[in-house]
Amino acid sequence: MARKFFVGGNWKCNGTTEEVKKIVATLNEAEVPSEDVVEVVVSPPFVFLPVVKNLLRPDFQIAAQNCWVRKGGAFTGEVSAEMLLNLGIPWVILGHSERRLILNESNEFVGDKVAYALSLGLKVIACVGETLEQRESGSTVAVVAAQTKAIAERISNWSNVVVAYEPVWAIGTGKVATPAQAQEVHFELRKWLKDNVSAEVATSTRIIYGGSVNGANCKELAAQPDVDGFLVGGASLKPEFIDIIKSATVKKNE
């Protein structure tokens, strides 16, 4: 079965209620390819999840940007997977590099989070990616493989997982990976899944790209055979997010 194109919008730590309502209004008015062609998931900060859920068109879905690693309880400042389910939020982004690097989330901790969220029925956008230093030292594939391995060791069912390859050097820098660079790592990740999980999981799991994706560069990236969509940061706050959603048709016309 073909992998359905996936476009996620990671709003990160941005927005006021007014701004969020404006973004949602723009999305709600947009004419985009049907749900059969593209899965669209937007990820507002926790505090805006209810307002976005109330206002967002029903063919778009919502993701939280993180959740606690196990069952909720005495963990001040955390938001549990149970709470996301209670709010009717189907998706969660886990292991974003901003959390791995700034908040010191280890591969094992991210793996535990992915396993716990999946066990409750949440769908997970699991992020992997190398720093500039790691790329320059030639360890890109080893780094993303280790990040993926820590997840693979803890889960047995990949059907609710989307892997987001987000090279750290391309995030928020305007320095997008070239289509060839993205394709190369996506190919290696898929090969890793084939060799270490199964051929079926490798064929069916979506691997999306993130890092300075915008309305101008999305089509060329989308045309790469192993690029199954995007996780968009900055541009997901702007109307050009709609152009990125529309790049799904590049696949359909193949």
Ligand SMILES: O=C(CO)COP(=O)(O)O
């Ligand atoms: O981190 C990202 C998405 O999760 C990418 O961010 P930018 O699109 O702003 O580079």
